[in-house]
Amino acid sequence: MNTADKIPSDARGINYTGAATCIKCHTDIGKSFVHNAHGLSSSMVANKDVSKCLETDSNSFAFDANMKVKIEKRDSGIYQVAYINGKQTRAQRFDVAFGSGEKAFTYAYWKGKKLFQLPLSHFSAIKTWANSPGFPIKVMYFDRPITSRCLECHSSFVKTEKKQVAALAMDEEMEKGSLIYGIDCERCHGPGKQHAVFHLENPEEKTAKFITIFETLTRKQKMDACGVCHSGNTLTTIQSVFNFQPGDDLDSFYAQDFVSFGGANPDVHGNQTAMLKGSMCYRKSEMTCQSCHNSHETVKGNMAIYSQRCISCHQNQKHTELTLAKGVLKTNCIDCHMPMQASKLISFQTAGNKNVNPYLLRSHHIGVYPGK
Ligand code: HEC
Ligand code: HEC
Ligand code: HEC
Ligand code: HEC
Ligand code: HEC
Ligand code: HEC
Ligand code: HEC
Structure with missing residues (x-):
């Protein structure tokens, strides 16, 4: 097996290898990356993260005397649950988190091959939940689509398929398994597989090859x-x-x-x-x-x-x-x-x-x- 076959490729194609490979040689950068805002700009929701917010905050948000959204831990995950006069009308799970939490987290759930934004976001300035920005204030809204445009700035990749649904309307589907969370090394530096292979095969070479030298731009x-x-x-x-x-x-x-x-x-x-x-x-x-x-x-x-x-x-x-x-x-x-x-x-x-x-x-x- 040659070197190129020994290191992985990822959903972006054969020229990419993923941050895990880069970090093997660039250990220090890897360490800062795991807790910086770019690395954390999107993530799969780990229940412990949401639980952390639940420990400290109020877990519900009242739209008025009759309507509220509560955050509830259930067997299959953590949910935002809408109630009207005490009766549950809708429940959706936290699947994807947007933001490192610096100012805010907003969340989305998968429905088939689409993402939708949850009604409540968490704001650091007030340390609690509030209606998501731009959402209506008199209805509990679960239907705002999160398109790949959000992911273009908040993640490293997602495979999309666009379908013509009417003369001027396109419908977009996203491949959940192809989503690379966070902004990773190759999102900023470009595809790096050839670079990694070269330096693995030539450990004595201390000058970077097959990667853009930022200084020269x-x-x-x-x-x-x-x-x-x-x-x-x-x-x-x-x-x-x-x-x-x-x-x-x-x-x-x-x-x-x-x-x-x-x-x-x-x-x-x-x-x-x-x-x-x-x-x-x-x-x-x-x-x-x-x-x-x-x-x-x-x-x-x-x-x-x-x-x-x-x-x-x-x-x-x-x-x-x-x-x-x-x-x-x-x-x-x-x-x-x-x-x-x-x-x-x-x-x-x-x-x-x-x-x-x-x-x-x-x-x-x-x-x-x-x-x-
Ligand atoms: C086998 C070890 C190895 C792996 C794996 C590796 N690199 Fe490197 N990289 C080097 C060496 C050696 C240099 C040159 C010395 C230096 O600048 O640290 C370098 C330099 C760089 C530079 C600096 C270019 C400049 O401006 O001078 C960047 C950017 C870079 N690597 C990105 C990556 C990315 C992204 C990945 C993963 C896709 C990666 N490296 C994987 C060894 C490696
Ligand atoms: C792929 C999209 C993307 C690219 C490319 C990108 N950024 Fe960002 N950047 C973001 C997003 C999204 C955030 C917000 C992260 C968060 O807090 O969730 C961010 C946050 C930041 C922050 C705030 C960090 C913090 O610690 O609060 C700085 C500073 C920043 N970017 C600078 C840069 C610079 C400089 C470059 C060019 C070298 C760059 N970014 C390239 C998307 C990007
Ligand atoms: C053009 C790139 C871009 C697009 C598109 C984009 N964002 Fe952002 N987003 C950023 C940047 C950059 C920041 C951080 C700095 C700022 O707000 O100026 C940010 C900040 C955020 C934050 C706060 C993060 C934190 O840690 O405080 C959230 C949440 C967020 N975006 C969600 C979204 C959602 C949801 C969408 C789609 C509806 C979206 N963004 C679309 C670039 C983008
Ligand atoms: C003259 C210095 C300077 C330059 C140039 C600069 N920034 Fe900043 N930036 C700052 C300072 C200072 C902060 C506040 C940092 C803090 O609060 O810790 C900041 C914060 C940010 C944030 C966090 C946003 C927020 O509201 O907290 C982002 C994102 C960012 N910068 C991106 C960029 C990008 C992208 C560029 C280039 C287009 C850039 N900055 C150029 C000084 C600069
Ligand atoms: C308390 C607020 C304040 C702080 C702190 C401050 N500035 Fe200023 N700066 C001002 C104001 C106001 C002016 C307009 C002139 C004036 O009224 O003093 C100014 C003017 C300037 C100018 C334009 C005048 C010139 O020199 O041509 C520069 C450059 C500047 N500041 C840089 C800085 C730098 C660098 C620092 C930090 C070392 C700094 N300032 C800290 C308030 C501030
Ligand atoms: C937000 C964009 C961004 C991300 C994400 C990013 N880098 Fe960089 N990197 C840069 C820029 C821009 C430079 C040029 C110098 C600077 O601004 O710090 C750089 C410089 C470098 C260098 C050479 C200089 C140095 O600091 O040693 C290496 C090596 C490197 N990056 C590797 C990586 C690796 C490995 C990762 C992932 C763990 C990574 N980078 C993630 C933007 C990024
Ligand atoms: C890369 C060099 C550079 C850096 C870094 C830089 N400046 Fe400047 N700044 C300039 C130059 C050049 C001018 C124009 C001076 C002139 O025309 O006399 C200027 C002008 C200014 C002015 C006058 C603005 C006006 O509209 O008249 C202020 C205030 C100022 N800078 C503050 C800052 C502060 C604060 C920072 C850090 C956050 C900063 N600068 C970082 C180069 C820089």
Whole structure:
């Protein structure tokens, strides 16, 4: 048996091998990957994860005096169960989780070859369950389809089949067994089987072969490699972005719209690319996402480290006496110049129907914000 036959391929085809192979040599990156937001951006629901939320929170959400959805543990899994006047009207199981839980988890269940979103999501800001974003507030809704478009940004692959059901209507089916959860190494680095085989056969070779060297990409190629998932979700896809590999031109995947260079007031949600492109920092330097983010480390919440990355370009900023008097200038540039802002597209409803909670995201439009 030759080396290529000894390591696995995966649902994406013979050029891919899966993260388990990569981790054998890249052990350290593998360690950070298992608990970073990309690795956890979707997962098969393990009951223990939902149980963790159940221990600490209220397990039901009342839409009004008569309608509520309860979260219940049953023999075959954990379910969201709808009740009207105490009588069960619907029960669906937690099958797939979306999100690492950083801000929220939302869940889906399989019905044949389709996924549907469950009515309740879990929000970290309030540490409890609330009506899923954009869901109606007067009905317990179980029928919102989750298409492969969600998975294109939140997973590494799913095999789909599109069927023409009417003149202009397409119906999509997804192959459950082909779904590769999380954003894995090859989703960002491209197919790596040949690379793995080469280095297994040539252990003395210390220079990477048959894999894209990120450093050699142009600025646009680097921005596109992140922009494939960080350009917001209002774009029209020309072809599945599962086919995107580093080095590819994003313009052949999305119908152009985000060329609007941060202009048209982009939403903070998921659209770090357009926001950044509208910033002076980006326009007047060679800034990329890598100026502040290293894809494998986790420095979450460490504003001092992020501030060092600002200072690497801004050794002497001119602040007024008034600003300087606010202190903390060296260790937290972020909260003044990249404040948390409410998403215009996402908000969520807590029990009782009335309060709408904002969904806060870090603005990637770096600038001077009034009042800061
Ligand atoms: C048999 C060991 C081995 C396996 C398996 C392996 N690699 Fe590598 N990889 C290497 C070596 C050796 C290098 C060169 C030294 C270095 O950069 O760490 C390298 C370098 C890289 C680089 C750096 C390229 C650059 O920018 O310099 C990337 C990215 C990479 N590998 C990704 C992967 C991915 C993705 C997988 C799984 C599909 C994988 N590797 C599997 C040995 C391996
Ligand atoms: C395949 C889609 C995809 C690609 C490619 C991608 N991201 Fe992400 N990224 C996501 C998703 C989805 C999340 C949200 C994960 C979550 O919390 O569930 C995320 C989260 C993040 C976060 C927040 C992480 C945290 O710890 O809270 C950063 C920073 C980030 N991405 C930067 C990047 C950069 C830089 C690149 C390019 C090298 C990139 N991403 C490429 C989809 C992607
Ligand atoms: C979100 C996209 C993303 C994911 C997921 C990802 N990488 Fe990377 N990786 C990058 C980028 C971008 C770089 C270039 C430097 C940087 O930004 O950190 C890189 C650099 C590397 C390097 C060379 C530099 C270094 O840090 O040693 C190796 C090796 C590597 N990645 C392997 C892997 C492996 C193995 C996995 C899976 C366990 C993986 N990557 C997952 C985006 C990603
Ligand atoms: C264009 C890529 C893209 C699409 C499409 C997309 N998302 Fe996201 N999603 C992201 C990114 C990037 C983040 C994290 C940062 C942010 O919100 O800006 C995110 C965040 C989330 C979070 C919060 C994760 C956390 O850990 O806090 C959930 C839940 C989520 N998405 C679910 C979905 C669902 C369900 C769909 C389909 C209806 C979907 N997303 C479609 C890119 C996308
Ligand atoms: C890659 C280099 C680079 C990095 C990193 C960087 N900037 Fe900038 N930034 C610039 C350049 C260049 C300008 C334009 C300066 C000019 O025109 O005089 C700028 C402009 C600004 C401005 C003025 C904005 C305006 O609209 O007039 C602010 C505020 C700023 N940066 C803050 C930050 C903060 C805070 C960080 C870290 C979160 C940061 N920058 C990171 C290069 C950078
Ligand atoms: C307390 C809020 C606050 C903090 C913290 C802060 N800034 Fe500012 N920054 C401002 C305000 C407000 C202005 C506009 C000028 C003024 O009123 O002082 C400004 C202006 C700037 C400018 C444009 C002026 C110039 O120098 O050309 C840059 C660049 C900048 N800040 C970078 C930084 C960096 C880098 C850090 C962290 C080391 C930082 N700021 C920390 C509030 C802040
Ligand atoms: C000038 C520095 C800087 C650049 C450049 C930058 N980011 Fe960020 N980003 C940050 C900071 C600071 C945070 C907040 C981190 C935290 O809260 O721990 C952040 C958070 C995020 C998050 C989490 C979203 C949230 O609201 O919590 C995502 C996703 C992200 N960045 C993606 C990107 C992508 C994609 C790019 C390139 C288009 C990029 N960033 C470029 C500084 C930067």
